[in-house]
Amino acid sequence: MISGIIGLLMAMLALINGFAAMRRPLDKLVEFDPFGKRILAARGPKFTIIAYRIFGFVLVVVGMIVAYLSLQMLRGG
Secondary structure: OOHHHHHHHHHHHHHHHHHHHHHOOHHHEEEOOOOHHHHHHHHHHHHHHHHHHHHHHHHHHHHHHHHHHHHHHOOOO
């Protein structure tokens, strides 16, 4: 029961962060991210924005999988 609730909370966090990474402009994404700033300086803005979009998509997929598994735990199946 508790693991299902914690899983749902983690899934929501992953979904929120994933959608934010896919929707925000590049200057907001690298504002507090030193690793992102280094990628931006080394590879340019086009590569950096593609990397953030892929990262956001992966977070959304992981969030959906975790939400599904957590709901299955809560249902007892």
